[in-house]
Amino acid sequence: MTRLTEKDVDGLGTELIIYERNLAEKTGLKLGEIAAMAGAISWEDFQGAARDYQVGVVPITSGQGVIGGFSEAVVQIIRQLGFKGRITEKTDVNGFYEGVTKGLEIIFMADDARFVALNLRTGQIADNAIATGRGYVAALNAMTQGFPGSEVLVLGCGPVGLACVEYLLELGSGLAVYDCDSSKLKRLHQGAIKHERNLEEAIKKYPYIVDATPASSFISLPEPPAKVFVAAPGVPMGLTNKSYSQHAKNVIHDPLQIGVATMLAMAVSPPRIKK
Numbered sequence: 546m547t548r549l550t551e552k553d554v555d556g557l558g559t560e561l562i563i564y565e566r567n568l569a570e571k572t573g574l575k576l577g578e579i580a581a582m583a584g585a586i587s588w589e590d591f592q593g594a595a596r597d598y599q600v601g602v603v604p605i606t607s608g609q610g611v612i613g614g615f616s617e618a619v620v621q622i623i624r625q626l627g628f629k630g631r632i633t634e635k636t637d638v639n640g641f642y643e644g645v646t647k648g649l650e651i652i653f654m655a656d657d658a659r660f661v662a663l664n665l666r667t668g669q670i671a672d673n674a675i676a677t678g679r680g681y682v683a684a685l686n687a688m689t690q691g692f693p694g695s696e697v698l699v700l701g702c703g704p705v706g707l708a709c710v711e712y713l714l715e716l717g718s719g720l721a722v723y724d725c726d727s728s729k730l731k732r733l734h735q736g737a738i739k740h741e742r743n744l745e746e747a748i749k750k751y752p753y754i755v756d757a758t759p760a761s762s763f764i765s766l767p768e769p770p771a772k773v774f775v776a777a778p779g780v781p782m783g784l785t786n787k788s789y790s791q792h793a794k795n796v797i798h799d800p801l802q803i804g805v806a807t808m809l810a811m812a813v814s815p816p817r818i819k820k
């Protein structure tokens with residue numbers, strides 16, 4: 546999984562209003578509405594949780610250490626959704642202890658391998674990779690009004706890509722997958738899911754694409770007037786600069802916002818009944 550950098554999150558907190566406006570122009574929805582959909586919680590219940598929960602972020606110094614601006618960006622997204630959010634003064638386990646003893650009920654924390662939100666009231670834990678996959682599929686679904694006329698192509702079968710696949714199946718959408726390591730496709734049941742083995746050919750065929758890879762600048766989309774809708778959770782962006790500028794109105798890409806918002810929705814959503 547890509548490690549975010551200071552540059553990825555620089556200015557993110559102060560630009561959230563512009564971000565929301567762009568997202569609404571593309572999807573017709575607010576960030577919180579997309580998150581609620583992906584987190585399987587009603588918009589009313591999500592707003593109720595926002596009034597009710599104390600949320601915090603614990604900076605984590607292990608591995609490659611704190612990323613300047615990361616905790617600040619996460620807390621700004623939490624506040625943008627109407628929740629009360631703060632950053633603990635202490636870091637790591639000491640910060641976790643501070644948060645719990647001072648009344649935090651949802652705690653966000655990330656090291657180099659995993660980024661989670663833990664709901665201490667219910668014991669629910671939301672993982673960023675799963676939340677990001679679900680959030681981007683919800684955004685693409687809204688942007689295209691339900692993927693009419695074609696399957697969705699998911700590029701990359703890592704944790705984010707697999708979460709996209711699972712949610713697309715839940716939504717009843719047809720889908721196809723591609724991974725540069727074709728052995729990863731074997732895990733996915735071929736009946737319901739098409740396996741694509743040639744990237745260039747696949748990109749020409751599908752008008753709805755999720756780029757869940759960590760690779761940069763490898764996707765050249767068909768040129769306009771072809772209409773292609775892309776959800777690009779991967780950091781860095783997989784589209785070439787040219788393709789991005791040609792299709793920008795139909796591309797959703799951010800470093801953190803949809804993933805963090807969906808983590809919060811998943812952390813407060815009613816527990817699912819396991820069948």
Ligand code: 2YJ
Pocket residue numbers: 546547548549603604605606607610611612613615616655656657658659660673674677800804
């Ligand atoms: O607390 C801090 O500032 C750091 N320990 C944050 C580390 C952030 N972690 C990552 O960037 C991981 N690769 C997971 C991020 C998932 C984003 N999609």
